[in-house]
Amino acid sequence: MQIFADENMPLVNAFFEDIGNVTLFNGRNVTASQLENADILLVRSVTNVNAELLAKNSKLKFVGTATIGMDHIDQAYLASRNVSFASAPGCNAQSVVEYVLSSLWCLAERYQWPLEKKTVGIVGVGNIGSRLVRALTALNIKVLQCDPVRAEQDNGFEHTDFDLLCQHADIISFHTPLQTLGKWPTRHMLNTTSLQRLKPDCAIINASRGAVIDNHALLNDLLVTHRRRAVVLDVWESEPDILTALLPYVDIATAHIAGHSVEGKARGTEMLYQHCCKLLGQPVIHQLGQVLSVPAMGKLQISEKFRLPDVQNLARLLYDVRRDDAMLRQHLAEQGFDWLRKHYPPRREFGSLQLCGKIVPDYLPQLGFSLAQ
Numbered sequence: 001m002q003i004f005a006d007e008n009m010p011l012v013n014a015f016f017e018d019i020g021n022v023t024l025f026n027g028r029n030v031t032a033s034q035l036e037n038a039d040i041l042l043v044r045s046v047t048n049v050n051a052e053l054l055a056k057n058s059k060l061k062f063v064g065t066a067t068i069g070m071d072h073i074d075q076a077y078l079a080s081r082n083v084s085f086a087s088a089p090g091c092n093a094q095s096v097v098e099y100v101l102s103s104l105w106c107l108a109e110r111y112q113w114p115l116e117k118k119t120v121g122i123v124g125v126g127n128i129g130s131r132l133v134r135a136l137t138a139l140n141i142k143v144l145q146c147d148p149v150r151a152e153q154d155n156g157f158e159h160t161d162f163d164l165l166c167q168h169a170d171i172i173s174f175h176t177p178l179q180t181l182g183k184w185p186t187r188h189m190l191n192t193t194s195l196q197r198l199k200p201d202c203a204i205i206n207a208s209r210g211a212v213i214d215n216h217a218l219l220n221d222l223l224v225t226h227r228r229r230a231v232v233l234d235v236w237e238s239e240p241d242i243l244t245a246l247l248p249y250v251d252i253a254t255a256h257i258a259g260h261s262v263e264g265k266a267r268g269t270e271m272l273y274q275h276c277c278k279l280l281g282q283p284v285i286h287q288l289g290q291v292l293s294v295p296a297m298g299k300l301q302i303s304e305k306f307r308l309p310d311v312q313n314l315a316r317l318l319y320d321v322r323r324d325d326a327m328l329r330q331h332l333a334e335q336g337f338d339w340l341r342k343h344y345p346p347r348r349e350f351g352s353l354q355l356c357g358k359i360v361p362d363y364l365p366q367l368g369f370s371l372a373q
């Protein structure tokens with residue numbers, strides 16, 4: 001079995017070496033000729049999988065993307081060729097939630113916001129959005145949810161129409177897939193018109209796909225408002241060639257790494273391995289827990305004095321988004337966007353830290369921290 005995998009897919013050898021011969025490729029530049037002999041193709045978000053890429057391959061059985069976003073995959077084409085396909089839903093949801101929380105704490109400190117008085121509008125309430133709702137609710141922060149797709153399926157879902165959410169949110173955070181067509185398109189959802197509906201100081205967070213926000217319209221809005229609006233961008237239109245004119249106006253700028261926790265990326269690989277085992281009728285031998293490295297910090301004692309405002313310090317033991325913002329500003333011009341992603345320093349999720357103590361407040365597990373056994 002010939003397995004071709006993106007070189008930025010951690011633990012791919014550990015999971016797949018029993019299944020076949022693993023060859024790594026650069027996901028951004030891979031060509032049809034390189035993939036001629038692939039039986040299994042494992043990609044990340046930077047590889048467009050379509051008729052052009054697979055033109056020279058006649059033996060492909062399975063394509064897996066170790067991501068939740070699927071806008072880079074021509075699924076109809078794969079189905080027409082009878083090639084099985086799987087993504088990795090939820091693999092990095094916790095990682096993105098931790099990115100958004102860290103961004104909120106950073107902005108709250110910079111602008112002296114009382115977060116508990118803010119309303120956060122969450123657009124797209126799937127794996128990431130629903131975890132974010134749980135986390136913000138645990139922190140006593142009010143949320144508005146916008147997800148018309150869920151609203152159609154579930155009468156009990158509390159949906160706020162996008163236009164209304166734009167008017168009422170103090171902070172708006174995007175967690176939708178990128179969809180150009182269909183009943184609920186998301187491409188340029190935030191555009192010149194919807195930007196004008198936002199409160200003048202409404203903060204914007206995008207960790208979904210760059211083109212969900214019209215980046216030129218955003219730049220224009222920021223120039224007009226003279227930086228009154230806080231902006232956090234992890235994703236950008238036309239990555240890796242991003243609109244650098246935006247950078248001076250963006251509070252937190254990162255290189256599409258919100259989902260790049262050690263666990264988030266490794267879970268993606270594991271989920272594809274499990275799909276392959278099922279497809280090939282092979283037993284699942286490897287588990288994430290066995291192959292993940294031991295975290296630098298294992299257990300932490302929580303005292304009875306721990307209170308809600310202490311959460312921020314606890315979280316910063318594991319992740320502070322300001323590091324990633326500094327990396328981008330320091331290295332983007334010389335090294336480029338993809339270099340930042342390839343050399344992303346290890347980041348462990350909240351769940352890697354086991355909390356001990358007589359009383360561990362309920363909101364800590366709701367944010368994703370583990371309780372010691």
Ligand SMILES: NC(=O)c1ccc[n+]([C@@H]2O[C@H](COP(=O)([O-])OP(=O)(O)OC[C@H]3O[C@@H](n4cnc5c(N)ncnc54)[C@H](O)[C@@H]3O)[C@@H](O)[C@H]2O)c1
Pocket residue numbers: 068069070089090092093096123124125126127128129146147148149150175176177178179184185186207208209234235256257258259260
């Ligand atoms: N920055 C990163 O590193 C990173 C990491 C993971 C995911 N993502 C992006 O975030 C997206 C969301 O991830 P997820 O795991 O929550 O996916 P998901 O599929 O679980 O959830 C997406 C939600 O968006 C909703 N939705 C669809 N169209 C909508 C619309 N027009 N308006 C409002 N809601 C709409 C869907 O109904 C669904 O509930 C992914 O598609 C991916 O593009 C980025």
Ligand SMILES: O=C(O)[C@H](O)[C@H](O)COP(=O)(O)O
Pocket residue numbers: 008043044045046066067068069070092256259260
């Ligand atoms: O859609 C996703 O799951 C994320 O955007 C994913 O983390 C993208 O990262 P990449 O696959 O490019 O490393």
